Amino acid sequence: ALAALKIPGVERYYHFDEVDSTNRFAKEVSNAVVFSESQSSGRGRLGRRWESERGGVYMSLSLNMTIPVSEIPKVTLLSGLAVCRALEDYGARIKWPNDVLVGGKKVSGILSEFVGEEMAAKVVVGIGVNVRNRVPDALRDRAISLHEVDENVRITEIFTRICEQLSNLLSAFPQKWGEILEEWKRLSDTIGREVRVSLYGEEVVGKAVDVDADGGLIVVSGEGRRKVISGECFYTNY
Ligand code: BT5
Numbered sequence: 582a583l584a585a586l587k588i589p590g591v592e593r594y595y596h597f598d599e600v601d602s603t604n605r606f607a608k609e610v611s612n613a614v615v616f617s618e619s620q621s622s623g624r625g626r627l628g629r630r631w632e633s634e635r636g637g638v639y640m641s642l643s644l645n646m647t648i649p650v651s652e653i654p655k656v657t658l659l660s661g662l663a664v665c666r667a668l669e670d671y672g673a674r675i676k677w678p679n680d681v682l683v684g685g686k687k688v689s690g691i692l693s694e695f696v697g698e699e700m701a702a703k704v705v706v707g708i709g710v711n712v713r714n715r716v717p718d719a720l721r722d723r724a725i726s727l728h729e730v731d732e733n734v735r736i737t738e739i740f741t742r743i744c745e746q747l748s749n750l751l752s753a754f755p756q757k758w759g760e761i762l763e764e765w766k767r768l769s770d771t772i773g774r775e776v777r778v779s780l781y782g783e784e785v786v787g788k789a790v791d792v793d794a795d796g797g798l799i800v801v802s803g804e805g806r807r808k809v810i811s812g813e814c815f816y817t818n819y
Contacts (some may be wrong), residue, residue: 585614588642588744591642593614594615595610595616598619599619600615602624603641604641605624606641611643611645612645615640616640618635623709632720636713636714637713637726640707642708643704650695657691658765658792659761660693660706661691661765662761662765668688668710671688673688674768675765678811679693688725689711712735712736772789775787780809787802
């Protein structure tokens with residue numbers, strides 16, 4: 582709780598044994614960190630499910646921010662970087678836009694949501710990390726839990742580290758966005774790969790060459806240079 586309350590702007594901390602979704606709860610409160618030991622209906626993006634067995638970190642940060650809607654993707658990237666830094670000992674890398682990988686497998690996912698109006702918005706960033714929980718058999722080929730690489734890993738320590746890194750990065754945002762983005766790129770697992778990105782049924786195929794100042798992925802193909810602001814990213818050279 583202490584580490585959570587040190588995050589700039591955070592005034593309240595909520596701790597649940599179980600909740601349906603920390604993001605759902607976080608939308609109803611302000612300037613808070615919400616943590617739950619488990620979730621009965623953890624959410625991914627686009628209505629997908631996030632497996633939330635006891636043993637993982639399930640948390641949401643709810644902040645009233647006066648930033649334009651176009652800045653929200655930056656907060657998502659910043660949060661991914663915070664998780665990646667927190668999992669530095671495990672060689673974590675970031676897959677654009679919001680997955681954190683260990684050993685090439687997904688260990689964490691981030692769901693950012695936005696409530697309100699331009700310049701008077703509540704930003705909710707939900708972070709799920711597999712720590713001591715077992716990942717379901719159906720996901721084993723693409724998902725991993727930290728205890729598989731470190732049998733002594735502790736849930737509270739991972740949570741504390743994420744809060745510390747969110748504090749560090751949010752204190753530097755937006756002034757030092759340039760530096761944050763550079764670090765994000767160094768830890769990126771996506772830049773340099775052949776990708777297929779789909780967004781609302783439209784597909785962009787090519788090589789991911791950069792992430793621009795807005796957090797958009799730049800993909801180069803025979804047809805030229807395209808920028809994708811969000812969407813699903815698949816690696817095609819695996
Ligand atoms: C995400 O969605 O990766 C965002 C997940 C955010 C979860 C947090 S937990 C706290 C907060 N409260 C919530 O209700 N949600 C947030 P997406 O990119 O759509 O990925 C979802 C996909 O990842 C699923 O369709 C599965 O294939 C896979 N998946 C589901 N559970 C997983 C898990 N525990 N570990 C790894 N992969 C998982």
